[in-house]
Amino acid sequence: MDKIKDEVILIRIKGQKKKDWKNLCSKKQISLTSLIIDSVENRILNDERRKVLAFIEKQDNIFVKIENNINQVAKIANGQKSISENELRNFSDKLSEIVILKKEQNEIFTKIYEKLSR
Known part of the structure; x- marks a missing residue:
């Protein structure tokens, strides 16, 4: 060998x-x-890899929380046949978080694809 x-x-x-x-x-x-x-x-630097992994982990944790909140809102709405303004505002805030995270995710993935395509 x-x-x-x-x-x-x-x-x-x-x-x-x-x-x-x-x-x-x-x-x-x-x-x-x-x-x-x-x-x-033209490879992704180790610190960039760490950022990607940390972002993915953070995103996963936040999506779990959001999923729980969506389930709670649905349970309340189904049980009471209505939803309070406060609950609706909280739900809307969580949906806004998803939009921000998706934008960040897309930017990171674009950088990864650019590095991989070289």
Whole structure:
């Protein structure tokens, strides 16, 4: 079997540029190697992956809450044959959250598709 060995590439950059890159990596919580390789290969950076996963998790949690609220509103409306203005306002707010989350989701997915298509 032929084992693939890691290679080393030396590049020259100004000291300030290296500091800038390291600061960027520190902010994004990624390695300098990851920044360079992912940027050169037009791949999604690790910090962007984390943001996507965090967004998906947040979205899932919010949708579960919204689903519960929709069920509660339906139960109240069915039981009382009417719904209070407060309950209707709460329900409307939750639907507005869905619209915002869907917009964010679409923006994130567009970025992912752009990265994947390169």
